[in-house]
Amino acid sequence: MMNKLPEIVYLAEQVREMDRLAIEEHGVPGIDLMRKAGLALFDTIRKYYPDEEVTVFCGAGNNAGDGYIVAKLALEVGFKVTVCYLTIPDSLQGDAYTAYQDYIKAGGEANGFSLVTTINKGVIIDALLGTGLNRDVSGIYAKAIALINESTSPVISVDIPSGLNADTGDLMGYAVKADYTVCFVGLKQGMFTGYAADYCGNIIFDSLKIPEDVSKQVKYSARIIPKPCLPTRRQCTHKGNNGHVLVVGGDNGFSGAIRLAAEAALRIGAGLVSVATRQSHASLINVGRPELMCHGVEDVAELNTLLEKASVVVIGPGLGQGPWGEKMFSQVIESGKPMVVDADALNLLASKDLSFDNWVLTPHPGEAGRLLGCSTSEIAKDRFAAIAKLQNKYGSIVVLKGAGTLVHTGEETVISTTGNPGMASGGMGDTLTGMIAGLIAQGMSLKSATTSAVYLHGKAADLSAQELGETGLLASDLMPFIRQLVNE
Numbered sequence: 471m472m473n474k475l476p477e478i479v480y481l482a483e484q485v486r487e488m489d490r491l492a493i494e495e496h497g498v499p500g501i502d503l504m505r506k507a508g509l510a511l512f513d514t515i516r517k518y519y520p521d522e523e524v525t526v527f528c529g530a531g532n533n534a535g536d537g538y539i540v541a542k543l544a545l546e547v548g549f550k551v552t553v554c555y556l557t558i559p560d561s562l563q564g565d566a567y568t569a570y571q572d573y574i575k576a577g578g579e580a581n582g583f584s585l586v587t588t589i590n591k592g593v594i595i596d597a598l599l600g601t602g603l604n605r606d607v608s609g610i611y612a613k614a615i616a617l618i619n620e621s622t623s624p625v626i627s628v629d630i631p632s633g634l635n636a637d638t639g640d641l642m643g644y645a646v647k648a649d650y651t652v653c654f655v656g657l658k659q660g661m662f663t664g665y666a667a668d669y670c671g672n673i674i675f676d677s678l679k680i681p682e683d684v685s686k687q688v689k690y691s692a693r694i695i696p697k698p699c700l701p702t703r704r705q706c707t708h709k710g711n712n713g714h715v716l717v718v719g720g721d722n723g724f725s726g727a728i729r730l731a732a733e734a735a736l737r738i739g740a741g742l743v744s745v746a747t748r749q750s751h752a753s754l755i756n757v758g759r760p761e762l763m764c765h766g767v768e769d770v771a772e773l774n775t776l777l778e779k780a781s782v783v784v785i786g787p788g789l790g791q792g793p794w795g796e797k798m799f800s801q802v803i804e805s806g807k808p809m810v811v812d813a814d815a816l817n818l819l820a821s822k823d824l825s826f827d828n829w830v831l832t833p834h835p836g837e838a839g840r841l842l843g844c845s846t847s848e849i850a851k852d853r854f855a856a857i858a859k860l861q862n863k864y865g866s867i868v869v870l871k872g873a874g875t876l877v878h879t880g881e882e883t884v885i886s887t888t889g890n891p892g893m894a895s896g897g898m899g900d901t902l903t904g905m906i907a908g909l910i911a912q913g914m915s916l917k918s919a920t921t922s923a924v925y926l927h928g929k930a931a932d933l934s935a936q937e938l939g940e941t942g943l944l945a946s947d948l949m950p951f952i953r954q955l956v957n958e
Contacts (some may be wrong), residue, residue, distance in 0.1 A: 472870050475660060475673060475675050475694065475887075476675060476694075477693050477694045478656075478657070478690040478692075478693050478694070478695055479657040479659040479662065479690060479691060479692050479693070479694065479885065480658060480659065480688070480690050480691050481636075481637050481659060481691045482601035482636040482637055482656075482658055483692060484656065484688050484690065484695075485601065485655050485656040485658065486601070486602075487688050488656055488680060488684050488685060488687075489503065489655060491528075491678075491687055491688070492567050492655075492680040494686060494767050495680045495922065496680075496683070498680065500564065500565045501568055503678050503680070504532060504535045504566075504569055505569075506676070506678045507539070507628070507629075507652075507654050507676070508535075508538075508539025508540045508543060508569070508652070509537050509539075509543065510674075510676040510951050511536060511539075511540040511595065511626060512543040512544060514626055514652050514674060515544065518624075518650065519592070519593040521905065522549065522591075522597060523549065523550040523551075523552070523590050523591055523592025523593070524540075524541065524544045524549050524590060524593055525551075525553075525554065525590060525594050525596075525623070526540060526552070526595040526597060527555075527556070527583070527594065527595065527596055527597060527614055527618065528553060528554070528555045528556065528557070528580070528598070529597065529599050529600075529611070529632070530556075530557035530561070530562065530566075530599035531600055531602070531841040532565065532600060533597045533600040533632075534555070534557065534559075534562060534566050534570070534597055535562070535566030535567075535568075535569035535570070536569070536597055536628045536629070537553070537595055537597025538553070538559075538566070538569040538570045538573040538578075538580075538597075538746045539569045539572070540594075540595055540597075541573050541578055542572055542573040542576045542578060545573070545576055545577065545578050546576060550590070551578060552581075552590060553579065553580040553581070554571040554580070554581055554583045554587055554912045555582055555583065556582075556598060556614055556834055558582070559580060560875070564819045565829075567656070568685050572647060575930075577726055579768060582615050583610060587614075587617065589618070589621045589623055589745060591618065592622065593621060593624050593625070594621065594623050595624070595625075596618060596626065596627040596631060596646045596648060596887060597628040598611060598615070598632035598646070599611065599632035599633060600628075601636035601658060601703075601843075603642055603799045604633065606635045606643035606644075607632070607642050607644045607645070608643060610658060610763075611632070611633075611644075612643065612644045615632060615633055616644065618646050618647075619646065623685065625646060625648045625649050625650075625671075626648060626649065626650045626651070627648035627650070627651045627652070628652065629652070629653055629654055630647055630651060630653065630660070630661060631646040631647070631648045631651060631652070631669045632645065633645030633646060634646075634660065634661075634665070634666060634669050635664075635945070636658040636659075636660045636661070636918070637658070637660050637825070637854070638664060638851065638852040638853065638854060638952070639652050639659075639660040639662070639663045639664025639665055639667050639733055639853065639874065640658050640660070640665065640851050641669075645665070646669065646671050647669050647671075648669060648670060649671040650671050650673075650674060651670045651672070651673050651674070652674045652676065653673060653676070654676055655680060656677075656685070656688075656690075657673075659691050659885070661673060662885045662887060663853050663854075663872070663873065663874025663876060664850060664853055664872075664873065664874060665873075666873075667873050667874065673848065675746065686926045691854075691883070692776060692854070692882065692883040692884060693882070694885050694886075695885065695887070695924060695925045696876070696925075697925065698803040698918070698921070698922035698925055698926065700922065701912075701914075710741060711741065712739060712740055712741030712742075712912050713782065713783075713908075713910070713911025713912050713913065713945030714742040714743075714744065714779055714781045714911060715735040715740045715742070715743045715744070715780065715781065715784065715911045716743075716744045716745075716779070716783045716784070716807075717731050717732045717735065717745050717746070717784040717787065717904065718746045718747075718784065718785045718786075718789070718798050718801075718802055719746075719747065719785065719786055719788045719791065719798075719813070719814070720747035720748055720751065720755070720789070721788060721789060721790030722750055722751070722799060724787065724789075725747065725748075725751040725754060725755055726896075726897065727787035727788035727813065727897060728747055728755070728756075728788045729745075729755050729762075729785045730787070730900040730901050730904065730945050730946065731747050731757070731784050731812075731900040731901065731903050731904035731907075732762050732784075733759050733904065733949060734758075734900070734903075734905045734908065734913070734948075735902040735904040735905065735907050735908035736761060736908070737905075737908075737949050737953050737956075738908035738923070738926070738952055738956055739956055740908040740911045741912075742763065743761070743763065743877065744763040744764075744765060744776055744779070745760075745762055745763065745765065746765050746767040746773055746776050746798070747764065747766065747788075748766065748767075748768070748794070749766030749768055750766075752764045752765060752766035752767075767798075769797075770797060773798060773800065774804075774805075774866070776807045778806060780807055781807075781808070781905070782807065782809070782907045782911050783802050783805065783807045783809050783907075784809070784810045784812070784836075784903055785798070785802045785810070785811055785812070785815040786811055786812035786813035786814050786816060787801060787813050787903060788813070788814070789818075790814055790899075791814050791818055795814055795818065797817060802815075803824065807828075808910055808916065809826075809828065809829040809830070810830045810903050810907045810910070811829055811831050811832065811904050812831075812832045812833075812899060812903040813900070813903075816831065816832075816840070816841060817840060819831075819864075820837075820841050820843075824864070825863065826862050826864075827865050827866050828866060828916065829864075829916075830866065830867040830868075830869065830906055830916055830919075830920050831860065831866075831867070831868045832868075832869040832871065832906070833860070833869070833870060833871065834870075834871045835849040835850055835853075835856075835870070835871075836859075838860060838870055841860060841863070841864070842856065842859055842860065842863070849870075853870055853874070853876055854862075854876065854883060856870060856877060857878045857883060857892065858883070860878070861878040861880060865880070866880065866881065867879055867920050869902075869904045869906075869924060871899060871902070873889075873891075874887070875924050875928070877920055877921050877924055879917045879920075879921070880917075881917075884921055886925060887925075887928075887930025888926075888929040888932055889927070889928030889929075889932065890935050890943075891940055892927075892931060892934055892935050892939070892941065892943030893931045893943065895943060895945065896945070897945060898945045900945065901927065901945045902923060904923065904926045905952065906919055906920050906923040908923075908926075909923055926952060926955050927952075928931045929951075929955055930952045930954075931943060933951040934947045934948055
């Protein structure tokens with residue numbers, strides 16, 4: 471769950487530049503920004519954990535300063551406050567040291583962290599490590615993070631959970647699992663993909679009221695996908711106006727994936743959907759969804775007839791990597807039609823040197839690794855870098871699926887904040903593929919169709935999970951919610 475957030479996100483260095491501009495060029499005292507940050511943290515405590523004890527873990531730098539300010543505010547209203555430092559306060563510099571002195575002058579006490587440190591009941595403030603972390607957490611900081619995570623007390627992290635990479639969402643060895651993260655000045659892109667969902671908790675944003683000109687001076691790194699505005703249909707429309715999707719795949723024994731992709735294309739509004747699949751189960755796909763036009767296709771001549779009529783082609787679900795799949799893949803590529811490429815078609819693509827400006831690639835991390843010739847763990851380490859490499863190599867639009875799905879449009883990277891862990895089940899990717907194709911068929915650009923489908927796919931899963939829960943969520947459960955969403 472997240473509060474209403476800005477749609478643009480930044481690299482950590484970009485946010486630091488905004489801090490610098492506010493202080494050096496707009497005359498905003500750094501201590502004022504720090505005090506506003508401390509107040510935002512304290513407001514979060516008062517809103518969600520009133521009348522609690524507060525334990526503040528302070529590291530070094532400005533994060534520590536924010537921690538000392540919130541400790542002072544809590545002390546002044548009568549909270550029981552415990553401050554545990556991991557960097558000796560006398561070594562703090564600038565505004566952080568001023569914040570520490572203010573806390574001491576208010577009657578506060580601070581004690582060094584040790585292996586016998588315990589956490590009292592109440593809320594924990596994680597002010598250990600900031601966005602500048604560039605190496606794995608170890609030593610006493612790792613022990614402090616372990617202690618925080620072992621506690622049953624709620625945790626509020628300052629700016630970003632300590633140990634989470636602000637640019638990539640990767641874990642730097644260990645990271646604090648927060649219930650709330652209060653983020654300042656600019657949202658950090660790493661808070662919305664990778665491991666971030668397990669560590670950031672609810673995200674609250676406060677700009678600290680920096681001058682508006684500051685954000686205009688710094689280029690952002692990515693955007694969050696907003697709720698799409700889909701075109702409305704004319705009263706006199708007919709099925710031919712809404713495009714024709716051809717879904718190619720489903721080798722012998724693999725009919726489920728292609729059925730899901732085809733039905734998703736229908737549910738999102740495509741006028742016609744044809745399926746080119748193996749003769750052995752073409753008729754079976756029609757049993758549960760007679761609106762699909764299913765064709766048994768064994769050779770390229772039969773496929774060519776269907777390709778001529780298609781507005782957009784889906785290639786890959788259940789395709790296999792055998793001779794039939796290779797033959798179908800090559801013919802679709804040669805057709806020059808707009809394509810959505812998924813599953814086994816991506817695995818076939820990994821051995822070829824191809825780049826087009828009219829396709830959408832939708833790999834999960836494993837497929838992305840094969841496309842780039844690297845491991846899945848390398849993809850996970852920096853999803854933003856991975857998707858940029860994929861787009862540079864293969865062109866057009868790339869979707870990197872997973873927690874915090876990314877889309878690279880060729881111009882920018884956008885991030886999805888819809889979706890939930892229930893989507894970690896078979897068929898979800900096939901459904902997304904069909905949705906993208908269905909929107910392209912209706913005349914949307916590849917970029918708009920892809921970002922809209924990614925948003926709606928996750929939102930449909932969220933609505934389904936709200937009704938019956940995340941565990942046991944099936945790809946087919948999304949179908950009625952896809953229809954609901956495109957009609958809102």
